[in-house]
Amino acid sequence: MSKRLAGAAIVALVAMVLAGIVGYQPAAETQTNTGPGSGSDLARALLRAVIERGNEVSFKATQTIILWYPTGSSACITNVIHKAPNLTRTDYLPSATATSGYRVVISDGESTWHYEPSLGVVFHMPGTAPDRARRQKPGTGPGTVSAAGGTALALVEANYDISLVSTESLAGRRAHVIKLKPRHPGSPSRRIWVDTEFPFILRTEKYRPNGFMSSLSFYNHIEFSPEIDDSVFKLQVPPGVAIVTLPGGEDLVTLEELQKKAGFAVPVPEFVPAGYILEGGTLTRRGDVEVAHVRFTDGLNTISFFVAPPTPRADRRPGPPGIADQFDMVSLGRQVALDGARGRLADYQDAKLLRWQASGYEFTLIGEVDESLLLQMAESVDAPESRIPAKDPFGGSVIKFFYEFFWTGR
Amino acid sequence: MTCEKAMSLMSAYLDKELGFDEFRQVELHLAYCEACSQEYESLKATKELLGTLRAAELPREFWPELRERLGAVAAEERVAPARARPTSSARRSSARQLWWRGILRRASGGVGGSLFSSPMAKALVPAFLVLVLAALPMVWSAHRRPAEAQMSSRIDSIEPYFRDYVISEYDRPLSDKTSVGFVVTGQAVTMYTSDLLGPSSKVTRAGSLREASPSPPNTAGNEYTLISYPR
Structure with a gap:
């Protein structure tokens, strides 16, 4: 009898274990949606909700960020508190990989205050708040458009195949996994996890055009609609801390307005990667020179195009514009051949940076698209003739002749 | 960060002896400065070569x-x-x-x-002889360093451009703002410590904001409120 009881107990135990294995749901349990196009409407609706109502969700959370660069990686854990609609406090915790120290960032929807205790400095950055509603003027030039609000979604829909991949569990929440695959080659792709209950992104994975992951951010823990006291958003710093006000993000203007404001011709590339539109531009100061910053976007990503006018500067050597500075940049990335000029192409964090000179202008392109697209953009820029005479026209011409004969002729 | 500064910190960077700020600056500098990157690779290779050497056995006597x-x-x-x-x-x-x-x-x-x-x-x-061979790359690079450092003196100016580029990510409605903030604030630290902020940045002392702040100083904790929300 006792043997029978023991046998029954063993059978029951095995059955329980088997039931446990079958019934166990891992943290990232997946339910794949099958069928062509299934869920794409839901995915679009979710994205629209995130764009339009994402800021309305108050939360307290712990988030992990990992960034991969061609030369290394960077990671940190953050505590984020957001009180709808526009108060956000982010505590970036020190990283074990020594890539960042403790810092506090508070924003109110208009500007950002960033306290760096290790430096004893508060950086005030007007116009750089994450949830700032840009007061963009609608574009008037061809292709110029405001990428804010609904237009952004329209752009994303036009340039990316949006599909619902699966439903998963994450940070104690259920989330729809949405894949954004670029319709045009050479652009980064993305996967985002949107909470099933709130219009909120729980996890983001970004991939380079070559398919390698460039960044990952996800919430380890999140609590929606908690009680949040306003005192959380008061930045407390010791007396004597330096307040450094950095130039902030200016409102975008149209290309025509930008040219008028700049006082110099701002050439733009005739070639723009498929799906990208001219978003607008701003003027930004570099020392004693105003530089035009023209932005292109496909709804998800940015390509920045900077135009520095041919102003004679103290640090430029005499000689024909476009020659001397090429030697100055000899250490920036690697040299690339452009149509009639030479440029330098470098990896900078997860972006590519291309810089070259023509007619005394200095051009810089930065973007996460494939480098071949940046090179095509650069080659399509028609630099206007410089009105600034060379300081040493004769000597410069001789140098230029020998340079082109012996160097570019190779 | 200038090439000279990066070179002076390179050995400590390789040995992971730098604080997070300097480590980050050197890391970013190496990301786009070819000359320093080559120097780093050379130093790293030298160190690895020395590490693989067997300690020469001394004779018994x-x-x-x-x-x-x-x-x-x-x-x-x-x-x-x-x-x-x-x-x-x-x-x-x-x-x-x-x-x-x-x-x-x-x-x-x-x-x-x-x-x-x-x-x-x-x-x-x-x-x-092994020591001499191992030291050759360092001697050679030290010899050519001044010219290259001079030529790369302007490359740090790409940092403000990159900052403007990254800030534009805030305007992308589906971007992860915390990640963007991580890069933007890191960039501010790099530019501040590398003296790249330029004349357009204004520096004041926290004490001067007392009157501007609607909250009275917290004298008990020797701290005071810099800004107050909601407005």
Whole structure:
């Protein structure tokens, strides 16, 4: 009898274990949606909700960020508190990989205050708040458009195949996994996890055009609609801390307005990667020179195009514009051949940076698209003739002749 | 960060001895400065090469001979008290000289052998040659460094451009703002510590904001509110 009881107990135990294995749901349990196009409407609706109502969700959370660069990686854990609609406090915790120290960032929807205790400095950055509603003027030039609000979604829909991949569990929440695959080659792709209950992104994975992951951010823990006291958003710093006000993000203007404001011709590339539109531009100061910053976007990503006018500067050597500075940049990335000029192409964090000179202008392109697209953009820029005479026209011409004969002729 | 600064921190960077700010700056600098990146690779390769070297085994008679020599030096000093007593550093120097003189004497056949017949010389000469070979890249790069550093003096100016580029990510409705903030704030730190902020950034002291702040200073905690929300 006792043997029978023991046998029954063993059978029951095995059955329980088997039931446990079958019934166990891992943290990232997946339910794949099958069928062509299934869920794409839901995915679009979710994205629209995130764009339009994402800021309305108050939360307290712990988030992990990992960034991969061609030369290394960077990671940190953050505590984020957001009180709808526009108060956000982010505590970036020190990283074990020594890539960042403790810092506090508070924003109110208009500007950002960033306290760096290790430096004893508060950086005030007007116009750089994450949830700032840009007061963009609608574009008037061809292709110029405001990428804010609904237009952004329209752009994303036009340039990316949006599909619902699966439903998963994450940070104690259920989330729809949405894949954004670029319709045009050479652009980064993305996967985002949107909470099933709130219009909120729980996890983001970004991939380079070559398919390698460039960044990952996800919430380890999140609590929606908690009680949040306003005192959380008061930045407390010791007396004597330096307040450094950095130039902030200016409102975008149209290309025509930008040219008028700049006082110099701002050439733009005739070639723009498929799906990208001219978003607008701003003027930004570099020392004693105003530089035009023209932005292109496909709804998800940015390509920045900077135009520095041919102003004679103290640090430029005499000689024909476009020659001397090429030697100055000899250490920036690697040299690339452009149509009639030479440029330098470098990896900078997860972006590519291309810089070259023509007619005394200095051009810089930065973007996460494939480098071949940046090179095509650069080659399509028609630099206007410089009105600034060379300081040493004769000597410069001789140098230029020998340079082109012996160097570019190779 | 300038190339000179990056070069001076490179060894410490390689050994992971830098604080997070400097580590980050060097890391970013290496990301786009080809000359410094090459220097880093060269230094790293040299270090790895040295790490793979087996410690040269000293001949068995090395230590007894060394002790004997040192004893001889001490005895020499004892029997010559009339001589002016040297300082401790001079004594050490003298001991070293005598020790090396002994090695050289032996290596040059002073005890009857040929130049490389001494076991000590057999051990030391290859080690010396390896060291010279390992140091060559460093010497070469130090030789050409000034010119390259001068040429790359302007490349740091790409940092403000990159900052403007990253800030535009805030306007992308589906971007992860915390990640963007991580890069933007890191960029601010890099530019501040590398003195790249330029004249357009305004610096004040926290004390000067007291009147502007709607909240009174918190005197108890020796801290005060810099800004107050909601407005």
